[in-house]
Every structure is written in C-alpha cells, then in structure tokens.
Amino acid sequence: MELLVEDATFVTMAEPAGPAGPAEAMLVRDGRIAAIGPAAQVRAVADGAQVVRLDGATVIPGLIDAHCHVTDVGYLAAAADCSQPSAPGIEAIKARLADAAGRTPDGSWVTGGGYAEYKLRENRHPTRADLDQAVPGRPAVLYHTSLHACVLNTAALREAGFADGQPDPPGGAFGRDSEGRLDGVVYEAPMFALLARNLHRDLARMSDDTGSGLIGAAGRKLSSFGISSACDADLRRETFAAFAAADAAGHLRQRIYGLIVHDQADAVPRGRHSGRLATEAVKIWADGGMSSRTAAIHGSYPVPPYGSGILSFERDELTAMVRDFDARGFQVCIHAQGDRAIETVLDAYAAVLPAGGGNPRRHRIEHGGAMYPYLTERAAALGIVIASQPGFLSGLGDGFAAAFPDRHDELYAFASWQRAGITVAGSSDSPVITADPRIGIRDAILRRTGDGRVLGPDERLSARKALALYTTQAAIACHREDEIGSLEPGKLADFTVLDGNPLEIEPERIPGLGVLATVLDGTPVYQSGDIFPGG
Ligand SMILES: [Zn+2]
Numbered sequence: 001m002e003l004l005v006e007d008a009t010f011v012t013m014a015e016p017a018g019p020a021g022p023a024e025a026m027l028v029r030d031g032r033i034a035a036i037g038p039a040a041q042v043r044a045v046a047d048g049a050q051v052v053r054l055d056g057a058t059v060i061p062g063l064i065d066a067h068c069h070v071t072d073v074g075y076l077a078a079a080a081d082c083s084q085p086s087a088p089g090i091e092a093i094k095a096r097l098a099d100a101a102g103r104t105p106d107g108s109w110v111t112g113g114g115y116a117e118y119k120l121r122e123n124r125h126p127t128r129a130d131l132d133q134a135v136p137g138r139p140a141v142l143y144h145t146s147l148h149a150c151v152l153n154t155a156a157l158r159e160a161g162f163a164d165g166q167p168d169p170p171g172g173a174f175g176r177d178s179e180g181r182l183d184g185v186v187y188e189a190p191m192f193a194l195l196a197r198n199l200h201r202d203l204a205r206m207s208d209d210t211g212s213g214l215i216g217a218a219g220r221k222l223s224s225f226g227i228s229s230a231c232d233a234d235l236r237r238e239t240f241a242a243f244a245a246a247d248a249a250g251h252l253r254q255r256i257y258g259l260i261v262h263d264q265a266d267a268v269p270r271g272r273h274s275g276r277l278a279t280e281a282v283k284i285w286a287d288g289g290m291s292s293r294t295a296a297i298h299g300s301y302p303v304p305p306y307g308s309g310i311l312s313f314e315r316d317e318l319t320a321m322v323r324d325f326d327a328r329g330f331q332v333c334i335h336a337q338g339d340r341a342i343e344t345v346l347d348a349y350a351a352v353l354p355a356g357g358g359n360p361r362r363h364r365i366e367h368g369g370a371m372y373p374y375l376t377e378r379a380a381a382l383g384i385v386i387a388s389q390p391g392f393l394s395g396l397g398d399g400f401a402a403a404f405p406d407r408h409d410e411l412y413a414f415a416s417w418q419r420a421g422i423t424v425a426g427s428s429d430s431p432v433i434t435a436d437p438r439i440g441i442r443d444a445i446l447r448r449t450g451d452g453r454v455l456g457p458d459e460r461l462s463a464r465k466a467l468a469l470y471t472t473q474a475a476i477a478c479h480r481e482d483e484i485g486s487l488e489p490g491k492l493a494d495f496t497v498l499d500g501n502p503l504e505i506e507p508e509r510i511p512g513l514g515v516l517a518t519v520l521d522g523t524p525v526y527q528s529g530d531i532f533p534g535g
Contacts, residue, residue, distance in 0.1 A: 002049035003028040009058045012487040013471045028493040031521035058501040062228025062494030063437045064474035066387040066425035070232045071239045074218035076113045076431045083114030089121035094134035110135045113143035128184025148289035150191045151184045200238045211242035219253035223518040223526035225436045226496035229255040237267040252276040253525040257478045259283035281331035287341035290369045291396045295338030309338045319348040331361045337369040346378045359383035380420035387425040390444035395433035397449030409456040425477035426469030438511045441466045445507040463503045493522035
C-alpha cells in the first residue's frame, strides 16, 4: 500500500536538510519513506497512492524513549495509584490500598505505587503500621515513585524474610523506628529484588495472553504519547517471553530494544528477533537513585537517609563485567547517577575501550545525573553515549534541589554534555515519571521544577535540540540511525502527527499538543481520530 501524506508541516530532523527543497509531502511505500520533499516532486512519483491530507497538522519522526520500563508500566498501571497530588496524604494512600485489596487475587500482593514522601502532606514515608491499618493480614507493598524504595506491611515483611534486628542487606538498607525495629521502608537492592520477584511471579501466573496483554496495555499508553520505539531497560527471561508473545501476536505497538539485565544475559536470546523486537544490549546498575538519595556521591547527603549513596560494584568487579560483555559483542548500558558511580563507570569503560579512542559498541551511561564537568570531559573523550531524563526536572527536581543544595544547577547538564560532543538520548525511565515525551521536551527547554524554580538555567536547550533528544540522538543510542529518528527517504515510516509544531509554539504549551496519530511501518498503531486508513 502507498500513502501520500500532504497538507502538513514536516519537521524532518534530517541533518543537513536534504537538497530536494522544503518538505511539503511524504510518500510512504511498503512501510518505508519512499520520498519526502516539495509537493510537486513527491506527487510526481506517487501515482496511485492513497492521499491523506492532514489539514495543517505537524508530522515529526516517531518519538523514541531510550530508557523506560515497559513491562513495569503495564504492571504498575494495574496497581493502586498512590501518586501525588492524586493521593495528597497517607490517609488517601491507605484508602487506595484498602480498595485495591478487594480486587487483588489471592497469592498476589496488594500493590500500590507512585508516592514521593516529600510531596506528601506528612512529608514522611508511610510505614508498615500505616499499611497494616489499610491491609491487615495479607502482604501489601507500596512502591516509591523512584522505584528505588518501597514500604511493606507486616505480612509482606514476614513473607520477604525481613525481621527486626536483621542487619542491612548488601547494596541496600532498611528504614528503622526509634527502637531500631523495621519501619517497613526498604531501599535499593532488596527492593529491586522484591519488585522483580513480584512482577515475575505475577507474570508467570499469567497466561501468554495476559502477559502479552500487559505489554499491549503499556504499548497503547506509550503510543498515545507518540512513542514508536522504546528501550526496555530491564529485560529478563519472563518479560522477554511476554514481549515475544506480543510480537508473535502482532500486538507490539513500539519497536522494543531490550537491555538485558546483566545476570540474565544467558537466559535471554540475543539479536534482532523481528523488526519490532531486538536484544543487543545489557543493563548493569552501578548505584541507586537521585530522588531516593541513594546515588553514590562524593561527600554526603544533607537529607535523609544521609550517607553517600550505595555503589553496587567495586571498580575491578565492574571492569571485569564490562570487559566480558564487550568481548561478547554486547552494547553495555550502565545505570549511574552519582558522581562517585559515574567515575567508577568511566574507569571501567576507559579500561576496556580501545586506547586510540572510539566506542564502537556505543556503551552508554543511563541517567548521568551528577555528571559534573570533569566527568563530562572524560565521557566525551571516551565517546560514551548518555540516555537521560529531562522529565525528571519537573517531576523530581525539587527533591534534587534539596539533596544537592550546592550543585543542583550542574545536574542533568544536557547543554554542557551536547557542547562536549556527547550523544544525549532522551527518555523517561517510566514508570518513575510519566512516559510522556512532551513533558520531557518541555523540561529540556525550560528546566523548571514542580515548584517553578529553574535548575541550571545555562543548561536549557533550544526546542530543536530538545526534540533531537527523542529522535535523532535516541536513534544513535540504539544503533538505529539508519532506520529511524528522522524523516528521510529509505528510512522506516515511523512518524507521529501532532496538532501543532513543537518547534514553533511556546514551550509551556508543548505538553498540551494533541497526538493525532502514531504510525509504525506506515500503519497507524494509535490515532485519536481516523485520519489514516487501516488503524
Ligand atoms: Zn531505569
């Protein structure tokens, strides 16, 4: 089938703009862009194509989320919404959990998510006692919005094997009350293990249909935001099976580039499995999160839980892992937020990458929150790619400002990174924050926190550079710049139709732009009306 798309503004993101002249029309043939350029030229080669007129809408390349957690988005979409401002205080959270208990099958934990203690009226974490009141007698868990902490009730603590008097586990910590008893809050490693265990237990209980349905639910949500490709930053054996089932059933609404969790590298097949499912990278965590104040930093945090954060691996151990995966042909993607963690990761990359420079596998740093100037210089010299999250600025920025009172203007320094020559890919880390890239694009331009302060005014990007994070730059981060990321002849026909031009309107209005359609391989996977045939 051929489609001639006309009467639209085309933001091609091609660099440099093609010699053909202004993009006024686009011809889609067999799922690829056959031509794009002046209307008369495109029409001349579009004999017999079905004409789609867009009434002046804007066509941009399909948006790419270079780091999110697709299965978690689907899984937590089903959990009780305990986010702020929707649940302003602990009483509201308790009511939501009690409500969720009624629809949670036996054997599964009652689950809520999305809270941030510093946004709660009480300005503290809910405790095991709060959760016991809401859900007595059966396990309940409440995940922090950062997904680097959670709260358990007494039944869940017991089932997880956590007891009073137990020392902090490696790579993590327990919250404790004034008598030293567990207060129910669990940080980092044991929390990841819990989420992974619960997710996989619940996934394993699901039929292929349900698992694939969960992927489908996440995919519907992402496509409604204009996202046509996503890196899943947490791929494991069970979630790969769910993606593969969804792919086989034709339910994948995004191209999925899986980052296989490092200890699952032998349990998940590697390669390009189809046009929509590939697994060519591994994921390693070097430290914790910024909003949970567990990112490994030099110095210490002036806010609870204090300390200097948590480093998952010593330098030599991390270097050995990177060397092994590099030798096996994997792209390595390492979560690193604090300056101490980023330093360790750069040491590991420097030890493994060729001495003459170059980073052929495009090894990445995920997040890079406190990548200060001396680290930026090193990362640029090594050719490291960064996948980061502009949307953290409005979602979590006030928490960053509290945790980094002296250096908050240097966090997520997108403009400095780009000036140093680093490829910076945009992403959401959803469900940590919304997956909506319109929020991320606005935040990359304005850098305004929820309370309205501007974090790092010198790090604000132009609208074009902000859009590039989610298109051309993210495509490079996935080794897919020959196929996606810009509207050019020969590339896949992945594009998003908006009801306004994000490069022209006031940045504040970008999140209000309507997504009219998200198109993959020339076929709509989402549309709000019926402008395209075959949706
Ligand atoms: Zn993540």
